[in-house]
Amino acid sequence: MEGVIASWLTPGCRRILLLAALAGCLAAGCGEENVSRPQETPTNVITAYYQTDEAEERAPVALDGERIDLEWGSEFTPERPFTHVRLSADNGSGQPGATRYLSMKAVYTSRHLYLLLQWRDLSPDIYKDIFVYAGPALAAPIINCYEVGGEIVCDSTYRTGPQDSLLSPAWWQQVGEDDKLAIAFEIMPTTGNGMEFSEAGCQVACHPAGAPRFGTLESGRLDVWYWLAGRTNPVRDLFIAGDDPDDADHGLPGYLDDWFANPGAGLVPDPGFPAYEANFEPGAGVPQQVYRRSDDRFHNPQGICENRFGGECLANNGVRMEYLWRENATAFYRPFNARDTLLQSNVPSDPRKWVPGDLVAGYRLNYPSESRADVHGSGGHLDEAGVWTLEVARALDTGDPDRDVIFDPDSGDRYVFTIAVFNASVQEHWGSEPLILEFGPKPPEEEEER
Secondary structure, eight states: OHHHHHHHOOTTOOSOOOOHHHHHHHHHOTTSTTOOOSOSSOOSEEEEEEOOHHHHHHSOOOOSSOOOHHHHOOTTOTTSOOEEEEEEEEEEESOOOSOEEEEEEEEEOSSEEEEEEEEEOSSOOOOSSEEEEOSOOTTSOEEEEEEETTEEEEEEEOOOSOOGGGGSGGGEEEEOOOOEEEEEEEEEEEEETTEEHHHHGGGGTOOOTTOSSOOOBSEEEEEEEEEETTTTTTOOOOSSTTSOTTSOTTOOOEEEEEEEEEBTTEEEEOSSOOSEEESSOTTTOSOSOOOOGGGOTTSOTTSSOOOTTOOOOOGGGGSOTTSEEOSSTTSOOOOOOTTOOEEOOSTTSOOEEOOTTOEEOSEEEOOOOGGGGOEEEEEEEETTTTEEEEEEEEESOOSOTTTSOOOOGGGTOOEEEEEEEESSOSSOEEEEOOEEEEEOOOOHHHHHHO
């Protein structure tokens, strides 16, 4: 166990330890057989602890996928413990494996709710439907051999000009599924499949094993937040629009996709443009677009350019080159064609011709807009511990009670929600029982001011 704990620490002890129970779970391997419940007390109530605006200004949650003592507390602040949430196939779909646990904390300020979620996943899956080039090395010679006078004679030629076969599915393979986490909050009392969400949780609407979609409800409404490791997590944006992107108080977080579920329609996206869209036509087997330096206004670090938040000039807007960034999602970009014989996404190296194993993104990334951009969050994976750390933030009140749960800490209300974790799968997942979010008290002086 000491090895597991030691591997989680960084110089200066910036990352705190989980409670001893969770450390034991990590050492044994959550998801292994005979995993015991980390604690005996009920685990379905998560208390959001209040943080004053002054304290939040001194130590803002950076939303960078790292758990820091100043942000979330430590073993020296037992008044802010982790809650260990039980996840199982019983509350999920299919047979993903034995029960596992997710550790969770919540804090709130006068304006925002922050969630910290950590769960075990030995390896991060961050690519969704990525294209892998499987054709020949375009720079390699083509060897042709002939029998001449009883002898074998060979010569070689090189491919030049457009390559029509680049547009053949035979030259491409599309693979990959990303890790995911979903949180569903009850906006109003919800029923489905003859059950109540407050008692049955996701089973009122979640699809059965093998079904293609989240199911429909009989009554009520849910606010559903999706974190997608390969599609929402890479996108960067300012959490507070007035922050300096070179020294942002709240970091440059990613997003969770914001949807809602209602009777009849099932899952419906909130208004606005999503953070991702498919880079392929279903069944086509080839990418629609590839990275070209001429399409990327950020590819020259010496040039005069900035994104709409004033961020510095970085190739692909600072997003990893395995992903395809589009600053303007509605602008026209030339489709991938036979003349695109050069791989240009190996910035800062010079472009070169395609070789087997080169990657093209399965999705195009951009800034989401309107209500689709309500929920910020960023996840980071600790490879040595095999753990995802996800930090999430959303305004308490988005002004849209029809599509979003509105949190009112002063009302004394409790909010029912569920969590589901997907390990590189669309359907099979571990789900929680119905959970309750409650807001802890404010200091007496702030209560008096209210």
